[in-house]
Amino acid sequence: MEFIRNFPFFSIMLSMLSGIVTSILPKKAARILNAAMISVVFILSVILLVYLNKDGSYFVYMMGHFPAPYGNEIRAGVLEALMAAFFSVIMLLSVLGGHKKLEEEVDADRHNLYYILVDMMLSSLLALVYTNDLFTAYVFVEINTISACGLIMIRRIGRTYVAAVRYMIMSLIGSGLILLGISMLYDLTGHLLMSNIKQSITKLVANGNYHVPLQITVTLICVGLAVKSALFPFHAWLPDAYGYSTVSSAAILSSLVSKGYIFLLIKIIYRVVGYDAMIISGILNIFFCFGLVAMIVGSVRAIRENDIRRMIAYSSIAQIGYIYMGFGLATQSGMEASIFQILSHGATKSLLFIAAIGLTDVSGFSRRFADLTGSGFRNKIAGAGFVVGSLSMVGVPLFSGFISKLLFAEAGILVEGKSIPTLVVLAVSVILNAIYFMKTCIRVYTPWAAGYYEDQRISFKEEWSYGLTIIGFIAVNLILGCTSQPFLDIIHKGLGTFS
Amino acid sequence: MSKKIPQEEYKKTFSYKYFRWLGDEDDAYIGRVEMSVKTPHEEEVAAIRERMSEKELMFDRIYDLENNKLILLFRRIYKAIAVLFCLTLFLLLLVNVSYLPPIGDPDNPADNEVPRRYIESGLQETGAINIVSGMILDYRAFDTFGESNVLFIATVTVLILLKIDSTLKRRDPEKYEEETNDRRLEPKNDLILQGGARVLIPVIFLWGVCVILNGHLSPGGGFSGGAIIGAGLILYLNAFGFKRTERFFVERTYKLISFVALTFYCLAKSYSFFTGANHLESHIPKGEPGAILSGGLIFPLDICVGFVVACTMYTFYCMFRKGDF
Numbered sequence: 001m002e003f004i005r006n007f008p009f010f011s012i013m014l015s016m017l018s019g020i021v022t023s024i025l026p027k028k029a030a031r032i033l034n035a036a037m038i039s040v041v042f043i044l045s046v047i048l049l050v051y052l053n054k055d056g057s058y059f060v061y062m063m064g065h066f067p068a069p070y071g072n073e074i075r076a077g078v079l080e081a082l083m084a085a086f087f088s089v090i091m092l093l094s095v096l097g098g099h100k101k102l103e104e105e106v107d108a109d110r111h112n113l114y115y116i117l118v119d120m121m122l123s124s125l126l127a128l129v130y131t132n133d134l135f136t137a138y139v140f141v142e143i144n145t146i147s148a149c150g151l152i153m154i155r156r157i158g159r160t161y162v163a164a165v166r167y168m169i170m171s172l173i174g175s176g177l178i179l180l181g182i183s184m185l186y187d188l189t190g191h192l193l194m195s196n197i198k199q200s201i202t203k204l205v206a207n208g209n210y211h212v213p214l215q216i217t218v219t220l221i222c223v224g225l226a227v228k229s230a231l232f233p234f235h236a237w238l239p240d241a242y243g244y245s246t247v248s249s250a251a252i253l254s255s256l257v258s259k260g261y262i263f264l265l266i267k268i269i270y271r272v273v274g275y276d277a278m279i280i281s282g283i284l285n286i287f288f289c290f291g292l293v294a295m296i297v298g299s300v301r302a303i304r305e306n307d308i309r310r311m312i313a314y315s316s317i318a319q320i321g322y323i324y325m326g327f328g329l330a331t332q333s334g335m336e337a338s339i340f341q342i343l344s345h346g347a348t349k350s351l352l353f354i355a356a357i358g359l360t361d362v363s364g365f366s367r368r369f370a371d372l373t374g375s376g377f378r379n380k381i382a383g384a385g386f387v388v389g390s391l392s393m394v395g396v397p398l399f400s401g402f403i404s405k406l407l408f409a410e411a412g413i414l415v416e417g418k419s420i421p422t423l424v425v426l427a428v429s430v431i432l433n434a435i436y437f438m439k440t441c442i443r444v445y446t447p448w449a450a451g452y453y454e455d456q457r458i459s460f461k462e463e464w465s466y467g468l469t470i471i472g473f474i475a476v477n478l479i480l481g482c483t484s485q486p487f488l489d490i491i492h493k494g495l496g497t498f499s
Numbered sequence: 500m501s502k503k504i505p506q507e508e509y510k511k512t513f514s515y516k517y518f519r520w521l522g523d524e525d526d527a528y529i530g531r532v533e534m535s536v537k538t539p540h541e542e543e544v545a546a547i548r549e550r551m552s553e554k555e556l557m558f559d560r561i562y563d564l565e566n567n568k569l570i571l572l573f574r575r576i577y578k579a580i581a582v583l584f585c586l587t588l589f590l591l592l593l594v595n596v597s598y599l600p601p602i603g604d605p606d607n608p609a610d611n612e613v614p615r616r617y618i619e620s621g622l623q624e625t626g627a628i629n630i631v632s633g634m635i636l637d638y639r640a641f642d643t644f645g646e647s648n649v650l651f652i653a654t655v656t657v658l659i660l661l662k663i664d665s666t667l668k669r670r671d672p673e674k675y676e677e678e679t680n681d682r683r684l685e686p687k688n689d690l691i692l693q694g695g696a697r698v699l700i701p702v703i704f705l706w707g708v709c710v711i712l713n714g715h716l717s718p719g720g721g722f723s724g725g726a727i728i729g730a731g732l733i734l735y736l737n738a739f740g741f742k743r744t745e746r747f748f749v750e751r752t753y754k755l756i757s758f759v760a761l762t763f764y765c766l767a768k769s770y771s772f773f774t775g776a777n778h779l780e781s782h783i784p785k786g787e788p789g790a791i792l793s794g795g796l797i798f799p800l801d802i803c804v805g806f807v808v809a810c811t812m813y814t815f816y817c818m819f820r821k822g823d824f
Contacts, residue, residue: 006773013769016648020761023655024754063641065775066624069613072641109665113655120652127645139645143652150656180592187599190608200608213598216591377526459523 005059007048008076008130011041011084012123019119027111031099034115038092038122045085049490052078056493060132068132069193075132079339079494082487083129083263089476090255090346091122097354097469098248105155105246114154117147121252125260134182134272135192137264141178145171145228148257151249152241163240170227170237177224184217185272194271205277215281218273222283225265229258231287231324232294235317239301242313247357250309251350254316259342262323266339269327270498279330288328288418292425294321299432303439307367308360311436312352315393318429319345325422326408329415332495337407339491344392344400344480351473352389358382358466359444362456369443371453376444379458383444385470390437392477395430400480405430407488626785627715627794635720636797636804640768647804650811651761654753657815663822679821687740696738703731707809714801715794721801725808732813741821748813750824756810760803767796 018037022030052058058077060068067073095118106114120143127140148171153164186192188210189200204210227234242250269278278284298318305311319341326338356367362378363371376383392399405426412422448454460467480487509515519525564571600607617634625633635643668675711724736744774781786793817824 006776009772009776013765013772016644017762017765017769019648020651020758020765023651024758062776063772064637065771065781066638070616071638071775107664107666110659110662113659116655117652120648123648133642135639136642136645139642139649142649143645146649146652146656150652150659153656154659156659184595184599187607187609190611191613210598210600213595216595380520380523457523460521 004048004051005061005076007044008074008080008084008126009061009063011044011088012074012126012130015041015119015123015126019116019123022112022116022119025112027108027115030112030115034095034118035092037119038088038095041122041126042085042088042092045081045088048076049078049081049085052076052081053490053493056497058497069191069196072136073132073193074127074130074136075194076130077494077497078490079498080129082490082494083342084126086343086346087125087129087256087260088122090350091118091125091252093469093472093476094248094251094255094350094354097350097466097473098246098251098357100463100466101247101357107156110154113150117150117154118248118252121147121151121257125256128260128264131267132194132271133192134185134194134197134268137267138175138179138182141175141228141261141264144257144260145175148253151253152245154249155244155246157244159240159244163237163244166237167241170234174224174227174234177220177227181217181221181224184213184220188213188217194267197272198274201272201277202274205274205280214277218278218281219283221268222265222287225261225268226287226290226324229261229265230317230320232290232297232317232321235294235298235320238317239310239313242316242353243307243310247353250313251353254313254353255346255350258316258320259346262320262338262342265327266335267498270495275499284328284330286328287324288330291321291323291325291328292421294318295325295425295429296432299429299436303432303436305436306369308356308369308372308440309353309367311440312349312356315352315433315436316345316349318433319349319393322404322408322429325425326411329411329418329422331411331415333407333411333414335495336488336491337404337411339495340407340484340488341404343487344404347400347473347476347480348389348392351385351470351477352393354466354473355382355385355389355470358458358470359386362458363453364456369440372440373443373446374448374453376441377447378453378456381460381467381470382458385474386444387441388474388477390441392481394434394437398478398481400477400484403481403484622788625794625797626788627797628788629715629717629720631718632715632720632794632797632801636800637795640771640796640800643804644764644768647761647764647807650807651757654757654811654814657818661818661822679823689738692738696734700731700735700738703734704728707731707805711801711805712791712798714805715797716789716791721804722808724801725805726812728805728809729812732809733816736813736816741824745824748824753810753814753824756806760806764800764803767800771796 014037018033022033025033056078058075058080060073060075062068063072063074065071102111102114124140124143124147128137128144131137131140145168149164149168152167153160182192185197188204189197191197191200201214204214230238242254245253269275273281295318298314298316298321302311302314302318305314323338323341323345326334326341328334329337358379359372359375359382360367362382363375366372376386388399392401395401395405409423409426412426413419415422504512516525561567561570600609617630617638621630621633621638622628625637627633627637663675663678667678707724707727709724710719710727711721714720714724732744732748771781771783773779783795785795788794792798814824
């Protein structure tokens, strides 16, 4: 076996080990170890991606001395490698960009606890991406949930405690439903390994056995994952959790945590239940409806918001609606558009959060729009980042958001019966996006009379590391937007090996 | 500043303007673009007062339940829907259970080659008489490693939430005293408790150690043994107070134990996964089944898990009680 095939296992174990080692390190060493570990994971994932992309193949990796149904197993293909690389680069940029804010908002003796949480979060995301076993997925869903709670409440103020409690309750309901679903699947099929479950389910569906429990089980798992990724009716925990936590946490939660669950859902749809059985069950149509509603409701709530961080948080609800709408189209191209939306939203939303914090820093730490007037002049790099993020969210060509919206429109137009609602809601949602993002951009670039917040200026030289992360985010966004074809090819190949 | 071209010419280039813009010396807009300048919004003091008092009164008006019929109605509907939802879910799951395969049927799908292999060749392949230990610490060791990390990360989250700020003692000694005083309502040095504890604690510790060390031979293992030891520590703390436990268990102890145990677990299992996946020979002896030193890695891993579980339980208790070790 070639040595490269060990890389998924190395990246998971490396992130867990660095989380454990961080517990005895002082805070500066913890920070350096964290950045180094994420960079190494990124490099490993990119090498793996290049290696697998040559022939678009995949491989399974035995975790231990026992082959698959008896022992644990992970699976790596092009899509998994792409996701791992993407998750690690966004996490690296988010942690670096929010570092200064972390120093201000978190007690000094809790910093290395924060880096433990970040390391463990990365390990759980990687495990969710690579796993080929439903129970392993559940274990890492637990790690993900607990560390997300910690990430929210590391900034110790009242609102984050409330947000963390809300998140915990909703997220545990989701975990509970997933656990119930997994145990029922085990009862019906006798397996926990994804490929074996799929074989049994295909047989059960063909024979017509256990129709009712299968339907209920699949519904439980899907609803559980939808709760955890904040699909529309279950989004109540989201604005506070993203709006008040420290900015790295907000960026990580919005760009990565919900996306990890969505990727697990994609794996379950393709590799556990099977795409045909999923279409028969009709759950995709429900996803379609709720996705459409989320696209409108999230945007409308964002327009009404008077707090820039919460506005960005509400916009996440709309963007997650796009992803579920793509699932609901029930075609291969719809699913590909959703996966591209995962990448595009992940790159853009973290950029918006990090840029927004730069703007509020030069406006007397106020998040109200009235105070943000002209802040784009006072912190130029943050202003530029915010504009790029907004343009991408609205769907202006050159930026990643444009490609994902184009893909949704192309996929939607081919589906009979769903094309009109898709296109209409897509158009309305884009206009609503434009209303609140352009409103903010204009506000940010409207000059104040001289003297107001004039003393609060941050230039690139003072905060060069923050500036570099914004430039990194903009670069990721432009790469996704301008050279989208290789990514689309990878997504296409990866999904091909899933089914 | 450029060395190649004169200053006058350099001033015309793009990079000169760009670096001035970056360095905040020049603004591309001011004086070149026509912009309407905003003045700060002036509000009269009386208007501000009125707004503030309205904001304060708002909550009183909303939650004035006797007069606000709307919120009363909302609460009733909310309760009704919540009950209805729970009942529906309850019925749905009951219906589902009635459709599932019956318990004890030999043709059940769960009764397949996987448990058969665990039962038939578990002893031979893992070297552990206790099949459950063989399953969780050898066949599916990756899941169990994740599970011990769940405990670790849970402790980290509890530390974030409840640990007293280390600077508080210096900043505000009175408040620190208040926060760490955990014995205001409880009796100190309760003789009956101490007498009972003196008898029970050695037995509990020995029993916990026995359960951990025999994890691969008889029912039990790291998780259950660690929970027993953790319970013993908590009893000791209750009977004799923090003064006595501080002598052997402080924050450094917790950090050291969990670090050593989890790092050993991680490295040992990584070695095992690596050799297994690459089809290399593993140099860990299985030992003779039944002996105390057998079962390959299961024995040391059980000890690691036991340490982690005991420390986690004790830390949870300390944090909820005092906020410090």
